Amino acid sequence: MKLLVCGGAGFIGSTFARQRVQEHGDEVTVLDKLTYAGREENLQDLADDPRFHFVRGAIEDREAVAGAIEAASPQAIVNFAAETHVDRSIAEPDTFVSTHALGTYVLLEAARTLRGTGEHALRYVQVSTDEVYGSIEEGTFTEHSPLAPSSPYSATKAGADLLVQSYFHTYGLPALICRGSNNYGPYQYPEKLIPLMILNALYGDALPVYGDGMQVRNWIHATDFAAAIGHVLEHGQPGEVYNAGGPDEEANMTVVRRIVELTGAQESQIEHVTDRPGHDRRYSLSSEKVRALGWSPGVRFDEGLEQTVSWYRDNDWWWQPIRSGDYRAYYERQYGRTLQP
Ligand code: NAD
Ligand code: TYD
Numbered sequence: 001m002k003l004l005v006c007g008g009a010g011f012i013g014s015t016f017a018r019q020r021v022q023e024h025g026d027e028v029t030v031l032d033k034l035t036y037a038g039r040e041e042n043l044q045d046l047a048d049d050p051r052f053h054f055v056r057g058a059i060e061d062r063e064a065v066a067g068a069i070e071a072a073s074p075q076a077i078v079n080f081a082a083e084t085h086v087d088r089s090i091a092e093p094d095t096f097v098s099t100h101a102l103g104t105y106v107l108l109e110a111a112r113t114l115r116g117t118g119e120h121a122l123r124y125v126q127v128s129t130d131e132v133y134g135s136i137e138e139g140t141f142t143e144h145s146p147l148a149p150s151s152p153y154s155a156t157k158a159g160a161d162l163l164v165q166s167y168f169h170t171y172g173l174p175a176l177i178c179r180g181s182n183n184y185g186p187y188q189y190p191e192k193l194i195p196l197m198i199l200n201a202l203y204g205d206a207l208p209v210y211g212d213g214m215q216v217r218n219w220i221h222a223t224d225f226a227a228a229i230g231h232v233l234e235h236g237q238p239g240e241v242y243n244a245g246g247p248d249e250e251a252n253m254t255v256v257r258r259i260v261e262l263t264g265a266q267e268s269q270i271e272h273v274t275d276r277p278g279h280d281r282r283y284s285l286s287s288e289k290v291r292a293l294g295w296s297p298g299v300r301f302d303e304g305l306e307q308t309v310s311w312y313r314d315n316d317w318w319w320q321p322i323r324s325g326d327y328r329a330y331y332e333r334q335y336g337r338t339l340q341p
């Protein structure tokens with residue numbers, strides 16, 4: 001298959017691009033703006049593969065999108081491009097609105113203009129999040145659960161999902177949505193809980209737990225989420241939403257304590273700090289529908305976390321430039337303290 005993968009230089013998009021080229025033999029063109037979170041290093045192992053191409057550009061830029069489509073002649077567009085950190089969306093929501101609302105609209109318009117018919121119809125897959133459903137104290141969200149997003153991140157992602165659905169209903173665009181739970185694994189930017197705690201643990205920095213740390217997340221390894229998106233792309237029904245949740249739910253404190261054990265850090269590094277405003281207490285996703293397409297998650301959290309800690313230990317070439325760059329200033333603004341040099 002020929003694919004245009006938007007946002008493919010990020011954490012999950014690069015995992016998906018690698019999987020599609022190396023395991024499925026697809027030809028993949030990545031279109032990516034290369035924000036602070038997008039890095040060509042994430043795609044380093046594909047750089048010399050003739051089936052892989054990279055175009056720098058933003059999804060809200062019509063010309064960039066047209067150029068990438070011309071270069072890729074895709075049979076499908078898979079859109080990962082997003083601003084993805086809830087804390088940044090609380091501090092500065094602007095780019096969340098422009099990338100998720102305008103960017104998704106520009107991609108959908110391009111797909112609508114270009115789409116063929118019958119077996120040549122261009123498929124569009126929107127990568128989304130369980131956060132569009134809001135928080136759930138008990139039970140699990142299904143694809144029929146109402147959208148009740150809490151943060152500017154999740155609200156703009158929900159808006160993008162609704163726009164995608166409107167293009168299916170109004171124009172018959174074969175568009176699908178895949179909503180994942182919290183991802184972890186190699187190549188995740190260290191603003192997110194797991195890589196932030198791993199690097200801080202290794203450096204002897206404080207481990208900043210928001211509030212009581214009893215918030216629960218449904219963890220999925222990025223290779224499993226990427227595979228679920230692949231199943232939706234190949235076997236999903238146009239117009240449908242598919243949830244892909246991980247096999248394990250863990251309280252943040254449990255995750256942080258495991259990281260302390262795995263890195264040999266000190267429990268005394270754990271510090272409870274001011275809670276995130278509007279913090280969702282628990283996410284939980286039912287994945288029955290995507291399982292019916294033949295997908296199931298392969299990585300249990302304990303095993304995946306251990307592998308992830310080892311990957312960060314062994315790959316400081318990847319994170320050293322981040323930790324010594326703009327990330328330091330972000331960290332200071334967000335946490336009111338500096339990182340160890
Ligand atoms: P990430 O922040 O690591 O990567 C996002 C990528 O999108 C980066 O390469 C960035 O440069 C690119 N990008 C941002 N704005 C762009 C724009 N306007 N035009 C083109 N490219 C742009 O994010 P991630 O964790 O890999 O998430 C990928 C997708 O998966 C997102 O849509 C996110 O909402 C969704 N998702 C993430 C998680 C998670 O836990 N990380 C869970 C469920 C769903
Ligand atoms: P995060 O990785 O930001 O993902 P999301 O907000 O999309 O779920 O956070 C995961 C959980 O960890 C969430 O409950 C917030 C919490 N958290 C902390 O306690 N401390 C931190 O420094 C960060 C980044 C997150």
